Amino acid sequence: MAGRRTYRRTVPLNDTPRPVSLVRVGHLARLRVQQRARGGGHVTTATPRHALFVRLTHWLAVVAFLALLLSGLELVISHPRFYWGEVGNVNTTPLFSIPVPSSRATVPTGYKFVLPDQNGWSRYLHFEAAWLLVFTGAVYVALGLRRRHFQRNLVPSRDALSWQALRASIGEHLRLAASAFADASSYNALQRLSYLGVVFLIFPLMIVTGLALAPAFNAVCPWVVNALGGRQSARTLHFITTMVLVGFLVVHVAMIVLAGFRSRVMAMVTGKAETRS
């Protein structure tokens, strides 16, 4: 390992383009320290990456989302059937069912056992986490607008939005090409579009469909649940939107692992991105 390693692409050593296990991340970190100790490495400089409010709201959203997901999936177990329209129950035909056992004996699941009822704490946790997420989201959007975070960091440039550029970027991502993950100091157009979509489309839909499940909210704003097609439609949309968010989470984490788990997570913790020169 003497001398400088040469790279075909401009990929930092700690940002390997291949899938990385945590063991491998640790190995690479050790490698870099050894390399630096011998004076053989690059100069690593920390450049500002994520603003404090972005980091704080990001991790609060992580906590709230995981709590909502855990409790939400637990709540689904008590009636893993989904309907369309205003009403639906075990006497009516579902739009679709989730093939899991239920925590209620009245639900026909095909399983011969009934899971314990966990809805009490799940409901409490779900609504507390929902408030946390709503407040966190409100702070994020307010500060993001005030500090032009969305215009500066998330709205893609006109060039990047061209059909050719987008197609090339999609191709890079599908091939898991290193160039798709190389830039530690900015976001590419696909990232920007998915973050904007999650912030301004998916999460608002999540909140609205969730509110439409509260009978007292529906008494105050009946037009919301009516516009969604009824109570059961709102519940089904709440579930489908959850699955979209789970899909986002899986891709988001996979991309971070591919881009360099340690460096990307540390950037969201410390606010500094390590760039090498």
Added chain:
Amino acid sequence: MNNLTRRGFLAGGVVAAGAALGAALNALGHRFGLVPPDAGGVFGPGETLAYASHRIFGRHALAREFPPSMISAKPFANEIDPPTAAFKRHQAANFATWRLTVEGLVARPQSLSIAELRAMERRSQITEVTCEEGWSYVAEWSGTPLSAVLNAAGVRPEAKYLVYYSSDPEWYESIDIDEAMHPQTLLAWGMNGGELPVPFGGPLRLRVPRQLGYKSVKFLERLVLTDDLDAFPDKGSSDLKYGYAWYAGV
């Protein structure tokens, strides 16, 4: 003043201001009935935010009512409790001796038969039963507005809550006085044009359409007005015992 004492002074000021703000909010919340009885504990903030916002923005809001065409052809009764021997005797006698009692903080305690309730003010409403599990159905409920019975009993001004009991000893619930006096909170003895069937809570069920189904207690036989839920087991809510939130407007 050196830096250390100034910092200490500022920190102390912030803490004191925060404590004062918290105390003021707590006093205001209790003064205007914005704090639910289960506000203590780790889930208190979420529950209080939901209850307070519903009481601020929708204290008198009406639950959605539906056209007759939307009445569910296949409602789900969710029969979960085997009836007691006493209930079976009432059922055999066609509930002729069933009585609803009203006691606690009232000027004139009441004991009303189903026939006497039917002779009072009537209301029919097509509303949805929404179970916390996720399912629902729409039915036409006919009955006596709870407010009519409470007005006949003369609720004392200090009464803040209603605790109400099923003949099933495992099911009792409590609501605040605003929910109790709400025009759609109904002592239902009829469903879809007929008598209220036993599987759906007959002979008498309290329908609370702005809250989830577990607040709509079946086989209703006793109402108690109170200013202190702590005097009752589980704050007057059997579902609280199983970990369910006291306020079920969600």
